[in-house]
Amino acid sequence: MLELRDVAKSFGGNRVLNGISLTVERGEMVCLIGASGSGKSTLLRCINLLEPIDDGAVFLDGQDISEPGLNPDPVRRRIGMVFQSYNLFPHMTAEENVMLAPRRVHGKTREALRPQVTELFTRFGLADRMQHYPDQLSGGQQQRVAIVRALAMRPEIMLFDEITSALDPELVGEVLDVLRQLRSEGMTMVLATHEMKFAAELADKICFLDAGRIAEQGPPSQIFEAPQKARTRAFLSRVL
Amino acid sequence: MRRRSNIIAGVSTTLVVLAIVTLVPLAPGWAAVKKSFFNAEVFAQTFPRLVQAFLWDIAIFLWSVPLITVIALAIALARDTKNPALFPLKLFGILYTDIFRGIPVILVVYLIGFGIPGLGLPRPWNSPYIWGTVALVLTYSAYVAEIFRSGIESIHDSQRAAAASLGLSQSDTMRFVVLPQAIRRVVPANMNMLIALQKDVALLSFIGPVEVLRQAGVFKSLLANFTPYVGAALIFLSVTIPATRYADYLIARQRRERS
Numbered sequence: 001m002l003e004l005r006d007v008a009k010s011f012g013g014n015r016v017l018n019g020i021s022l023t024v025e026r027g028e029m030v031c032l033i034g035a036s037g038s039g040k041s042t043l044l045r046c047i048n049l050l051e052p053i054d055d056g057a058v059f060l061d062g063q064d065i066s067e068p069g070l071n072p073d074p075v076r077r078r079i080g081m082v083f084q085s086y087n088l089f090p091h092m093t094a095e096e097n098v099m100l101a102p103r104r105v106h107g108k109t110r111e112a113l114r115p116q117v118t119e120l121f122t123r124f125g126l127a128d129r130m131q132h133y134p135d136q137l138s139g140g141q142q143q144r145v146a147i148v149r150a151l152a153m154r155p156e157i158m159l160f161d162e163i164t165s166a167l168d169p170e171l172v173g174e175v176l177d178v179l180r181q182l183r184s185e186g187m188t189m190v191l192a193t194h195e196m197k198f199a200a201e202l203a204d205k206i207c208f209l210d211a212g213r214i215a216e217q218g219p220p221s222q223i224f225e226a227p228q229k230a231r232t233r234a235f236l237s238r239v240l
Numbered sequence: 241m242r243r244r245s246n247i248i249a250g251v252s253t254t255l256v257v258l259a260i261v262t263l264v265p266l267a268p269g270w271a272a273v274k275k276s277f278f279n280a281e282v283f284a285q286t287f288p289r290l291v292q293a294f295l296w297d298i299a300i301f302l303w304s305v306p307l308i309t310v311i312a313l314a315i316a317l318a319r320d321t322k323n324p325a326l327f328p329l330k331l332f333g334i335l336y337t338d339i340f341r342g343i344p345v346i347l348v349v350y351l352i353g354f355g356i357p358g359l360g361l362p363r364p365w366n367s368p369y370i371w372g373t374v375a376l377v378l379t380y381s382a383y384v385a386e387i388f389r390s391g392i393e394s395i396h397d398s399q400r401a402a403a404a405s406l407g408l409s410q411s412d413t414m415r416f417v418v419l420p421q422a423i424r425r426v427v428p429a430n431m432n433m434l435i436a437l438q439k440d441v442a443l444l445s446f447i448g449p450v451e452v453l454r455q456a457g458v459f460k461s462l463l464a465n466f467t468p469y470v471g472a473a474l475i476f477l478s479v480t481i482p483a484t485r486y487a488d489y490l491i492a493r494q495r496r497e498r499s
């Protein structure tokens with residue numbers, strides 16, 4: 001469903017992605033692991049066209065979405081993204097945050113959206129938080145609202161950029177539970193994460209990024225229990 | 241501790257006021273100054289008419305503000321555009337703000353207020369009220385545009401990224417995500433511009449409108465006394481001091497919210 005071919009990206013003279021090739025099948029959950037600065041976030045931003053790539057190509061259902069001059073908006077509607085720092089709109093209630101894009105992009109009214117949106121909030125335990133503003137919510141609640149906001153566009157694939165890294169430890173669990181739930185519903189997901197246990201438990205595939213390259217990829221059992229590369233072993237020994 | 245510092249503040253203020261009240265009348269010219277600047281009789285005679293004339297200042301202010309808001313926002317958006325095809329618009333925005341922030345307000349008032357009616361336009365299009373307003377609006381739009389632009393640029397890129405990732409168009413992102421936050425953030429700065437504008441309406445007195453400063457000038461010539469100017473100053477203060485305090489309150493509240 002998603003395919004990256006030799007994707008390269010530089011910022012100034014700094015080569016952040018150095019020929020990344022990766023495929024994600026429908027319903028799969030792929031976890032990107034690696035040290036800070038290894039290119040995980042940039043890779044996700046390139047998939048969502050927030051950053052133009054310098055070389056290579058990104059295909060979504062066979063369509064080259066990295067073509068220069070392509071209108072990015074319709075592509076982004078098919079790809080949901082959640083950020084490390086939540087990035088909720090602080091001047092809107094949780095419900096307005098979630099409704100804005102469906103209202104503007106799909107031209108639906110608040111009334112038409114309300115049943116679906118209420119259902120989403122309820123599903124993720126936020127039914128009593130719909131009228132709250134972001135600064136009235138805990139970090140974990142804000143991040144769950146951000147996930148609901150992305151889901152309201154009914155994306156085909158979801159990208160998660162270290163979404164638990166900014167959370168207090170006791171709030172990480174509630175956000176990971178949301179991911180578990182999405183996984184069980186069959187959502188296609190790509191995560192950049194430092195939650196190794198979580199990745200080992202749920203991912204179909206782990207990609208270890210090192211200096212802008214995929215140093216090693218495979219099922220969690222291989223990466224975590226029998227890593228082939230010395231670099232992978234060195235990284236895992238530091239984080240596990 | 242708090243009480244002690246209040247007492248010190250009270251005592252020192254009283255001493256300073258006493259010194260002014262006793263020392264200033266000892267100056268050799270005080271009697272003459274008192275007679276020509278602080279003449280109670282003249283004050284009572286002219287003050288009601290001055291207040292009436294000040295209604296013009298308020299009216300000019302009130303119809304200028306919406307025009308300034310709209311033009312300033314348009315200029316700010318033009319300067320902020322990243323679309324290369326719209327570069328001429330951006331260039332226009334840059335030139336506009338450079339020019340109108342670079343010329344003294346009074347000069348713009350003279351040039352437009354005398355220059356355009358000089359074209360021989362028919363009534364009412366030769367009115368100094370109209371062209372005076374245009375001069376103020378053009379000048380203040382340049383300053384307010386820069387304030388709006390600073391607000392727009394203060395909104396973190398992550399907000400635009402979040403909006404883009406939802407598939408919102410750039411114009412929707414600006415309209416629903418960036419601008420509402422940006423405008424709120426610069427309310428205190430714009431309050432200060434409004435206070436300055438209220439005072440600068442008096443500059444129109446030089447091209448004709450009989451607003452409060454012009455009216456005071458008329459009384460001065462008529463009565464050979466400067467007290468009407470003091471009256472006009474008091475009228476301005478009665479508006480600008482509360483407005484300044486309110487702006488300070490807004491700034492303080494914003495600082496509290498952000499910390």
